[in-house]
Amino acid sequence: xxxxxxxxxxxxxxxxxxxxxxxxxxxxxxxxxxxxxxxxxxxxxxxxxxxxxxxxxxxxxxxxxxxxxxxxxxxxxxxxxxxxxxxxxxxxxxxxxxxxxxxxxxxxxxxxxxxxxxxxxxxxxxxxxxxxxxxxxxxxxxxxxxxxxxxxxxxxxxxxxxxxxxxxxxxxxxxxxxxxxxxxxxx
Numbered sequence: 001x002x003x004x005x006x007x008x009x010x011x012x013x014x015x016x017x018x019x020x021x022x023x024x025x026x027x028x029x030x031x032x033x034x035x036x037x038x039x040x041x042x043x044x045x046x047x048x049x050x051x052x053x054x055x056x057x058x059x060x061x062x063x064x065x066x067x068x069x070x071x072x073x074x075x076x077x078x079x080x081x082x083x084x085x086x087x088x089x090x091x092x093x094x095x096x097x098x099x100x101x102x103x104x105x106x107x108x109x110x111x112x113x114x115x116x117x118x119x120x121x122x123x124x125x126x127x128x129x130x131x132x133x134x135x136x137x138x139x140x141x142x143x144x145x146x147x148x149x150x151x152x153x154x155x156x157x158x159x160x161x162x163x164x165x166x167x168x169x170x171x172x173x174x175x176x177x178x179x180x181x182x183x184x185x186x187x
């Protein structure tokens with residue numbers, strides 16, 4: 001319920017840095033008063049609102065990448081890739097020459113049907129743009145990964161850092177799989 005309210009507010013453009021500041025200030029008060037439940041709830045709310053703001057500011061390619069990564073339930077990678085393939089086919093316009101030149105409903109055999117310009121939609125995401133943007137993102141992330149060092153040790157901080165690194169590496173592998181899928185996608 002709260003998730004939907006936050007998403008609708010983001011769609012209407014009502015989530016701003018000011019909303020984040022208000023949540024942050026209330027979080028500070030809760031920390032000073034040691035209100036554990038309020039701290040936990042406000043922290044989650046802050047992260048959720050921040051995520052929605054970032055999502056609304058993201059490019060169409062990054063929004064699609066986020067959607068595709070969120071499809072994964074953590075269990076079966078093959079089912080996930082099939083669902084992603086289906087989602088990509090629904091989102092990317094066909095790239096064969098006839099569908100680019102002739103609109104849907106035009107009968108090629110009889111040369112019958114209306115030919116009109118397709119609507120100019122700013123959010124149309126071409127597969128090639130998605131591949132280019134995701135590839136650039138991967139290059140940036142991999143360059144950053146090389147700079148960060150792996151912690152070895154068994155103290156709590158090192159274990160937490162190691163787990164975060166493993167999660168990042170798993171996500172990078174998923175993004176690489178999505179990039180490969182998009183690059184080789186056939187309709």
